Amino acid sequence: xxxxxxxxxxxxxxxxxxxxxxxxxxxxxxxxxxxxxxxxxxxxxxxxxxxxxxxxxxxxxxxxxxxxxxxxxxxxxxxxxxxxxxxxxxxxxxxxxxxxxxxxxxxxxxxxxxxxxxxxxxxxxxxxxxxxxxxxxxxxxxxxxxxxxxxxxxxxxxxxxxxxxxxxxxxxxxxxxxxxxxxxxxxxxxxxxxxxxxxxxxxxxxxxxxxxxxxxxxxxxxxxxxxxxxxxxxxxxxxxxxxxxxxxxxxxxxxxxxxxxxxxxxxxxxxxxxxxxxxxxxxxxxxxxxxxxxxxxxxxxxxxxxxxxxxxxxxxxxxxxxxxxxxxxxxxxxxxxxxxxxxxxxxxxxxxxxxxxxxxxxxxxxxxxxxxxxxxxxxxxxxxxxxxxxxxxxxxxxxxxxxxxxxxxxxxxxxxxxxxxxxxxxxxxxxxxxxxxxxxxxxxxxxxxxxxxxxxxxxxxxxxxxxxxxxxxxxxxxxxxxxxxxxxxxxxxxxxxxxxxxxxxxxxxxxxxxxxxxxxxxxxxxx
Numbered sequence: 231x232x233x234x235x236x237x238x239x240x241x242x243x244x245x246x247x248x249x250x251x252x253x254x255x256x257x258x259x260x261x262x263x264x265x266x267x268x269x270x271x272x273x274x275x276x277x278x279x280x281x282x283x284x285x286x287x288x289x290x291x292x293x294x295x296x297x298x299x300x301x302x303x304x305x306x307x308x309x310x311x312x313x314x315x316x317x318x319x320x321x322x323x324x325x326x327x328x329x330x331x332x333x334x335x336x337x338x339x340x341x342x343x344x345x346x347x348x349x350x351x352x353x354x355x356x357x358x359x360x361x362x363x364x365x366x367x368x369x370x371x372x373x374x375x376x377x378x379x380x381x382x383x384x385x386x387x388x389x390x391x392x393x394x395x396x397x398x399x400x401x402x403x404x405x406x407x408x409x410x411x412x413x414x415x416x417x418x419x420x421x422x423x424x425x426x427x428x429x430x431x432x433x434x435x436x437x438x439x440x441x442x443x444x445x446x447x448x449x450x451x452x453x454x455x456x457x458x459x460x461x462x463x464x465x466x467x468x469x470x471x472x473x474x475x476x477x478x479x480x481x482x483x484x485x486x487x488x489x490x491x492x493x494x495x496x497x498x499x500x501x502x503x504x505x506x507x508x509x510x511x512x513x514x515x516x517x518x519x520x521x522x523x524x525x526x527x528x529x530x531x532x533x534x535x536x537x538x539x540x541x542x543x544x545x546x547x548x549x550x551x552x553x554x555x556x557x558x559x560x561x562x563x564x565x566x567x568x569x570x571x572x573x574x575x576x577x578x579x580x581x582x583x584x585x586x587x588x589x590x591x592x593x594x595x596x597x598x599x600x601x602x603x604x605x606x607x608x609x610x611x612x613x614x615x616x617x618x619x620x621x622x623x624x625x626x627x628x629x630x631x632x633x634x635x636x637x638x639x640x641x642x643x644x645x646x647x648x649x650x651x652x653x654x655x656x657x658x659x660x661x662x663x664x665x666x667x668x669x670x671x672x673x674x675x676x677x678x679x680x681x682x683x684x685x686x687x688x689x690x691x692x693x694x695x696x697x698x699x700x701x702x703x704x705x706x707x708x709x710x711x712x713x714x715x716x717x718x719x720x721x722x723x724x725x726x727x728x729x730x731x732x733x734x735x736x737x738x739x740x741x742x743x744x745x746x747x748x749x750x751x752x753x754x755x756x757x
Contacts, residue, residue, distance in 0.1 A: 271385050271508065272636050275560050275659070276501060278510045279378075280490070280545070281408055282537075282567035284517030285356070288587030288617070289573065290524075290534060292343055293324040294604035304611040305575035308524045321600045327530040328538035331546030332590070340549065341592050342655060345602030346750070347626060348586030348619035350702065350710040352569060356518070356583075359568040364413040366624050366646050373647075376413040377627055378403065378509055380645045381635070383416030390419060394463050400471070400506040401464045406493045408513030422509070423464055468505065472496070475503025478554035482547040490514045490544035498551045501561065508635075514541055517567060521578035532579075541565070545592060553594075562593040562634050562656070566623070573607060573615045585708030586619040589626060595634075597654045606752040608737040616708035618739040620750050625650040636660035651698075651746050675747040679740055683754035687729045690740055690751075696721040697745025703728055703753075704739040719744060730755065 289301065290308065293315055302309055315324025316333035323343070325333050335341040351369035353359045362369055366377035382402050383389065394400065403414050403422035414422035477499050483491045493512045500507070516537055524532035545563065552558040570587025586605075602620040624646050631637040631645060633656035643649045676693035690701065699716035712728065728740065738753045 273560075273659070274506075275562065275634050276508060276510070277630065277634065278494070278497060278512070278548075278561060278563045280541070280563065280565045281410065281511060281513045282517050282541070282565055283408075283513050283515045284519070284567070285359075285569045285571060285583055286517045286537075286567040286587055287519060287523065287534060287571040287581050287584075288346075289571070289605070289607075290581075291326050291329070291538065292345070292588040293326070294322065294607065295324050296322045296604055297607040300607035300609050300611070303609065304573050304607060304615075305581070307526065307579055308529055308575045308581065310529055314530050318600065322604055323600065326535070326538045328535050329542045331542045332592075335546065335549060335592055336598065339598035340594060340596060341590065342596045342598050343600045344589045344591070344621055344626060344653070344655075345600065346586040346605050346617055346620035347566075347589040347623050348569070348617075348708065349622055349624070350619065350713070352585040352616070352619075352708050354569065354583040356568055360410070361412055363566060363568055363623060364410055366627060374412075375415050375417050376410075377624075377645060378511075379412075379414045379416035379419075379421045381631060381637075382414070382421040382509070383419065384641060384645060386421070389416075389421060394467070398506070399463075400467050402507065403509035403511070404468075404500075404507050406497065406510060406512045407489065408511055410511060413511065414509075422511075423468075425468070468500065471500045471503030471505035473503070475499035475501070475505075476555070477502075477551055479547055479551035481550060483543050488540050488543055490540050491547055494544050494548035495551065498548055498555060498557070501552070501557050502555045514544075519571070519580045520576065520582060521580040523575075523580040526579050545590075549592060558594045562591065562595065562630070564592075564626075564630065565590045570617060572613065573617065574611045574613055582613075585616040587617075589623070591626075591655055595656055595659055597657045601653060601655075603749070606739075606750070608752065608754075612706070612736070614706045615737055616706060618704035618708045618741060618750060620741070620748055621653065622650060625653050626655065629653040629655045633660055651743065651748075653746060675742070675744050675749055677740070677742045677749040677751050679751045679753055682752075683756045684728075684730055684733075684738070685756060687727055688740070688753055690726045690728060690742065692724045692726070692742050692744070694719050694722060694724060694744045695747055697747075699742070699744045701726055701728075702741040702743075704741065705733070706736040706738065708739075 290310055293310060298312060314327040316330055317324045318336060332341055349362065349369060353362060353369050364376045365373040367373040386398060386402055401423040405422050405424045409424055411420060414420060477495055482495050485492060497510050514537065516533065519534050522532060523534045552561050566589055567587060570584040571581035572584040575581050605617045608615060628642050628646055628650040629652050631642045632652065675695055678691045679688050682688060696719060699719040701714045701716055702710050703712040705711045733755045735756050738755050739750050740753055741748060741750045
C-alpha cells in the first residue's frame with residue numbers, strides 16, 4: 231500500500247490528526263553498515279528519556295529542608311515558601327509546589343530521586359555539557375558517538391542494512407519533539423528516528439529498484455535508497471501502531487495545553503499499539519532561567535513553576551495511563567538536564583549555570599526512595615559556589631543498562647567506555663541487576679574531616695564498608711582538583727591526608743566513594 235493511500239485509509243480515525251499534527255519521521259545515518267543481526271536484549275523493556283533543556287535548578291526542584299536558613303541567605307529572592315513544598319519529612323526534602331503528582335508517585339513507591347548528579351569537571355556551556363551527557367564522555371574527551379547509540383548498535387549490529395526485518399520491524403529509537411543526534415549516534419550509524427513534523431506522512435515514496443552502479447556514487451545511492459525505504463516502512467509501522475493503540479487515562483491535560491503530556495500520551499498509545507521501539511526521547515524546554523525564574527514576591531509561581539507543572543502533569547498522567555493500559559511494569563522513565571544552577575541567585579530573579587542537580591527515575595519497577603544526602607549549602611555563598619556531584623551521571627546510565635536492559639558488566643563498561651559504580655535504581659528485573667542492596671547489617675560508610683576549616687591540610691577519616699574506593703576534592707565551582715583511586719579497600723577505618731596546595735579561600739568538598747556508597751563533606755579553606 232502506498233503512503234498516501236494508507237494515510238487516506240486511516241484518516242477517519244478521530245484522534246489521528248492530533249498525532250500527525252505533531253509528528254514526522256526523519257532518519258539520519260552517515261555510514262553504510264554491515265549485515266543485520268537479531269536483538270540480543272533479553273526483555274521487552276522500554277526506556278523513556280525526558281530532557282529538561284537549559285539546565286534545571288535542582289535547589290528549587292528538590293529543596294533541602296535542613297538547609298533553609300543558608301538557602302535564604304544565598305537565594306532569598308527566589309526561595310520557595312516552605313509551607314507550600316511537598317515534604318518528604320524523613321529525608322528532610324521538599325518537592326516544588328508544582329510537583330504534587332511526583333509526591334504521590336513517591337508515596338506509591340514509583341519514584342526515585344537521585345541527589346546531585348553530575349560529573350567531575352563540569353562544563354557550563356549548554357552545547358558542550360549536552361554533548362558530554364549524550365556521549366557519556368569525560369569533560370575533556372570529544373567522542374563522536376552517544377551512549378544510547380552504542381547501546382543499540384551493540385544489540386542491533388549491522389543497522390541500517392537489513393532493517394526493518396521480521397524480528398525488528400520497528401524503529402529502534404524515536405526522538406519525539408527533540409533533536410539530540412549525538413545521543414543516538416553509534417560508532418558507524420545513527421540509530422534513532424526523529425518524529426517532529428507531518429511532512430513525511432504526505433510524501434509518496436516508492437524506492438527505485440533499478441540497480442545502482444558499482445561505483446562509490448552507486449554505493450551512496452544504495453545507502454540513500456535503504457534509508458528511503460526505512461522511512462517509508464517505519465512511518466507506516468508508527469502510524470499503524472498509533473491506530474491500533476489507545477489511551478486509558480482520562481486525566482491528561484487538554485490537548486495543546488501541555489506539549490510534554492501530549493507527547494507522552496502519544497508514546498503510551500504507541501506502546502499499547504504494539505510498537506517494539508525500545509527507547510523514546512522527548513524534550514521539555516525553557517530551563518535556562520537566568521531571569522524571571524520566579525515571580526518576585528510570589529516565588530511559587532513563574533517560569534520555573536510553569537515548567538515544573540508541565541513536567542509533573544505530563545509524567546503523572548503518563549504513569550497513570552501506563553498502569554491502566556497494563557504496560558507499566560515494562561516502562562521506565564528518566565529525567566536529565568545538561569547541568570544545574572548556581573547556589574546563589576542573581577539580581578534578575580534567576581539563577582546562572584551550575585553543576586550537579588537531582589535526577590528522577592519513575593515507574594513501577596524503580597527502587598523508590600532518595601539516593602544520596604541533601605547538598606550542604608555554605609553559610610556564606612559567592613557567585614563561584616556550586617554543588618559538587620554526589621553521583622556521576624554515568625553511574626545512573628550503567629545501572630539502567632545493567633538493571634533494566636540486563637546488559638552484563640563487560641558490555642556496559644564497553645558502552646560507557648569505562649567502569650562506573652552500580653546504584654540501586656531498579657528492583658527484581660535482571661539476574662545481572664542490582665545485587666548489593668544496602669544491607670543494614672553492613673558497616674555504614676562514615677566520613678569525617680578535621681581540622682575544618684583547612685589551613686595546611688585536613689585528615690579524612692573513613693569508616694568503610696569495603697569495595698573499590700575513590701577520594702576526590704572539589705573546588706567551589708564543583709570541579710575535581712584532586713582525585714585519588716584508593717583501590718579495593720577492605721572493611722575498616724582509614725585516614726587520608728589532603729594538603730592545601732595554595733587553594734584560594736572558599737567552600738570546598740571532599741567526596742568519598744566506597745563501592746556503591748558515597749558521602750560528600752563541606753570543607754572550608756582559609757589562609
